[in-house]
Amino acid sequence: MPILNYGNPIRFDFGAVKHLPDALAKLAVSRPLLVTDAGVRAAGLADRALDSLGAFGRIPIYDQTPGNPTEDAVMDALALYQSEGCDGVVCIGGGSPMDLGKAVALLALSGGPLDQYDPLKGGNKHVKGVSPLIAIPTTSGTGSEASMGFVIIMNDGRKLTFANPLFFPKLSLCDPELTLGLPPLTTAATGMDAMTHCIEAILASGDNPPADGIGLDGLWRGWRHLQRAVEDGSDRKARWEMMMASTEGALAFVKGLGAVHSMSHAAGRIKSLRLHHGTLNAVILPTVLRFNESVCEVQYGRIRQAMGLSSTADLAQEVERMNAAIGLPKGLAAMGVSAELINDMVPHAVSDLSTRTNPKPVGADDYAMMFRAAM
């Protein structure tokens, strides 16, 4: 079974989830908290993990992770971790349970409040330790299983990104088997999340050639298999390739992301709308590709090549064509975002961590223009 070791150790292949009991034993975790969400649980995926953990006795489960994890939900899960005397975390699900689990693992050993760890305010100096965490993705998109970051909507309304090498899962079990039952629309939205990670990492400012290479490889395999995975969820080859593209997206985005993510985070923090992060990325990506084009000639050429497009293809149009082919909405308006929200979203986009690495400097006016264009 392929074992990747570029950030954290990752066991990657059909059947990887069967390594969970051994992995917990190796990490000396005797009482894990299982973090998941209601949908993953209803789909029977949490049970696949639980079934293998008979020797661990009754496993406490937190399955109330919201679509975009909130500080309140983190505190609820932490209370369960503590009252049950847990000594480790197993996350099974998409980006939300994995990110929530990472926050619990941090607070369990380093204490609260969560916002003291904001890396934009030098928060990493407060990180004293992180409880051992194993991540088991059930979607192919977020890449949280291969990332040192996590994103939480704080009680004051900000959507904060936390990042520290200690936040890498101690081990991730990437088992494409768990994605075979993923519905077409979720496959499409999470898949475009992975594609956006690859593209924004390649375009991000700063030098990290290995990240460029990994992002291009993720794009190469993801762009060829996304529509296949959407149209036939049981296509094992397409599922394997999409999960790999997702993992590669996260290995690449250590270099940084860009304006797509700043805008997605700014929209995603509006709790009442409950917007899906991957769908937001997919819908916003063409607008940002048009904005950045003038400064990214070499990278756009490499991206076209990785996608198998002609050397003169319009990347923004190609993304729009893919979004339409896999059933994603045409713009923010179709997702329920109204133009009145733009003034509220812009300052959050400006202050987002990802704004710093967009290849072209981007300010409030640019964001306002792009939100309008992405409607």
Next chain:
Amino acid sequence: MPILNYGNPIRFDFGAVKHLPDALAKLAVSRPLLVTDAGVRAAGLADRALDSLGAFGRIPIYDQTPGNPTEDAVMDALALYQSEGCDGVVCIGGGSPMDLGKAVALLALSGGPLDQYDPLKGGNKHVKGVSPLIAIPTTSGTGSEASMGFVIIMNDGRKLTFANPLFFPKLSLCDPELTLGLPPLTTAATGMDAMTHCIEAILASGDNPPADGIGLDGLWRGWRHLQRAVEDGSDRKARWEMMMASTEGALAFVKGLGAVHSMSHAAGRIKSLRLHHGTLNAVILPTVLRFNESVCEVQYGRIRQAMGLSSTADLAQEVERMNAAIGLPKGLAAMGVSAELINDMVPHAVSDLSTRTNPKPVGADDYAMMFRAAM
């Protein structure tokens, strides 16, 4: 300054070497052994490191590293390490001083004899610890600074590859400044070593897509800058790109290498000939590309694209063309290898670690044929 963290931490840019004193302090090394070779010392490069280490007092130096490091030389350097009461190793040079330094760091904490650590005989279970090591490459080829492996010619004539995550340098300082004075022929030979690492890693059997991506990126930048670096050694952009391609080659070859390396090792172990590893790789590569072609259609397509070649280009011919353009010999015969040595080399190639990951099964008859073809 770019900091890469895909295998071990790497500080990469012009001026990186100035971080050496801080790095030693951070690793709590108070008395490092400096491992180098006579050529690097004569070129004044060892002094660049020493100049920054005034606060450490007199630094013991082992500068007798042979062109291909031997077990005897390892033992000499270890004796110096021990008699001087050292507590860490700084390697400055090409692959030979870095590999020799890794062996010293291993024996210093885990004890001898060296051959007990042969990974093909389960030797890694004997590794108890490794002395802290900082690697500073002065060529762009070996990638030892980004690799968990090292290669030593044993006293019994075998050329053994050792590999363990503990053998990663604790930190590498990749400073292209140190390569500005590298002569054209060494630039060419080490550069083709890096290109061979990228190509063999991409072709190696097994699944490691991030390695494929990193190898393709290394090839993309290396193939465009190698001849430039050879023709004008002071071309800083070309030197930066070649050093990055070298580092990426090593990050990629965690996936494995192939028959080129098996044959190079088998020839390189003949002490009397003192053959340069990178030159051997360059000269053997076209023959192995012809041998593997029938099973590598997709990968050859991606390699052509990365090199900027047409989709029907003959890769073996393109490598021959590059070898000629940068002044490398045409074949093994021109390097002094005679046909009578083939019977001696073949079994060493067969038993080499890299034979296991060649994309096409390769046996003694194949190696005999390829040695003849590469003459």
